[in-house]
Amino acid sequence: MSQLGKQSIQLDKPVYINGSASVVGTKEGEGPLGLLFDMVGEDDMFGCQSWEEAESSLQKDAVYLALQKAGKKPEDMRYIFAGDLLGQSIATSFGLMNYQIPLLGVYGACSTCGESLTLGSMAVAGGFADRVVCVTSSHFASAEKEFRFPLAYGNQRPLSASWTVTGSGAFVLGAQKEETTRARITGFTVGKIVDYGLKDSMNMGACMAPAAAATIAQNLEDFGYEPEEYDKIITGDLGSVGQKVMLDLLREKGYDIADRHMDCGIEIYDAESQDTHAGGSGCGCSAVTLSAYILKQLEEGNWKKVLFVPTGALLSKTSYNEGQSVPGIAHGLILEIPDELG
Numbered sequence: 001m002s003q004l005g006k007q008s009i010q011l012d013k014p015v016y017i018n019g020s021a022s023v024v025g026t027k028e029g030e031g032p033l034g035l036l037f038d039m040v041g042e043d044d045m046f047g048c049q050s051w052e053e054a055e056s057s058l059q060k061d062a063v064y065l066a067l068q069k070a071g072k073k074p075e076d077m078r079y080i081f082a083g084d085l086l087g088q089s090i091a092t093s094f095g096l097m098n099y100q101i102p103l104l105g106v107y108g109a110c111s112t113c114g115e116s117l118t119l120g121s122m123a124v125a126g127g128f129a130d131r132v133v134c135v136t137s138s139h140f141a142s143a144e145k146e147f148r149f150p151l152a153y154g155n156q157r158p159l160s161a162s163w164t165v166t167g168s169g170a171f172v173l174g175a176q177k178e179e180t181t182r183a184r185i186t187g188f189t190v191g192k193i194v195d196y197g198l199k200d201s202m203n204m205g206a207c208m209a210p211a212a213a214a215t216i217a218q219n220l221e222d223f224g225y226e227p228e229e230y231d232k233i234i235t236g237d238l239g240s241v242g243q244k245v246m247l248d249l250l251r252e253k254g255y256d257i258a259d260r261h262m263d264c265g266i267e268i269y270d271a272e273s274q275d276t277h278a279g280g281s282g283c284g285c286s287a288v289t290l291s292a293y294i295l296k297q298l299e300e301g302n303w304k305k306v307l308f309v310p311t312g313a314l315l316s317k318t319s320y321n322e323g324q325s326v327p328g329i330a331h332g333l334i335l336e337i338p339d340e341l342g
Helices: 051-072 087-099 110-126 140-149 206-225 241-250 284-301 315-321
Strands: 002-004 008-024 079-083 104-105 131-138 167-174 185-190 232-235 260-263 305-309 311-313 328-330 332-336
Touching: 002 131, 002 328, 008 051, 008 110, 008 206, 008 284, 008 305, 051 131, 051 140, 051 167, 079 087, 079 110, 087 104, 087 131, 110 167, 110 284, 110 311, 110 315, 110 332, 131 284, 140 315, 167 284, 167 332, 185 284, 206 305, 206 311, 206 328, 206 332, 232 241, 232 284, 241 260, 284 305, 284 332
Parallel strands: 079 104, 079 131, 232 260, 232 305
Antiparallel strands: 002 008, 008 167, 008 185, 131 167, 185 332, 305 332, 311 328
16 A cells, blocks of 8 residues: 555555445335345335334345355455444444454444445555455434434424435455456545534535545545546535535635536435435445445446545534534545456
8 A cells, every 4th residue: 555645545456346235225225226226125124123223234134245245254254344323333233243243343424434445445455354344324214313303203304404315335345356346446535524614414415515525636636636537526425405515615626526426315316206305315325326336337337437435424413412513524435447447
């Protein structure tokens, strides 16, 4: 690995995504990407007694499917990097304990997919693990209960609000290319906490947009790239409101990425028919979109190189109720087609 610029790392030898899986809820299965997900629940309880237990089930199933598709067993994995949105990461601990894979819990709010893949890549590239699993999840009902209002309250959501994705994405990373390889990770830019003083938890897209703009700009600066180096620059869950803010902030920095920007929160739902307001959010949003859609485009050669930038809003019930602002963070990973470019 080589340190690059202020915040980035370029991998001298790539880390390979050798398998992945996506498990989602009913609403996600009815969206534009519905046919691409590996598993769609018949109902969002997933046969469990609570929303939190259902989210744990999402992670358990996603890891099982990812390992199966990679042709691996739990004992083949050195570590698992995992996290979620709930207090003490209970969806992760209760969902993954039976795998008995050494766990490194991570938290980056909705950027957790990017953080886990970054740390997993560091472990593999540094020679500390041959193979690792990275997984994260979110659940609409458990997130509403954790951060906003119980569903029975029936509160009205403003148009700037996003809909937390019920889903989990899992990824098997390895040091060697295999027949199941879906993409290569060739570098990453670790994000900083960025706080513009916004306090509206019902407009998290705007809260996260400055962090996304900062990470994208830093990635381009550190690697010496113009936006055209990437077929797509993909953010996690800014939604329609945050997308506009981020594009404006990047134009102020001298970068116009409007012609190649995509947001997972916009792609996962149908804005006209599904009534999700600003779009999708949650740890599961970028994770399941990466597994089901983005990696598929790289596998098929439709895109050769993308910058994947999951975004997170760093708040809790306590910080919000105490009048604190909502800082954001975003981590960027460079993903390329499975084979070297000719």
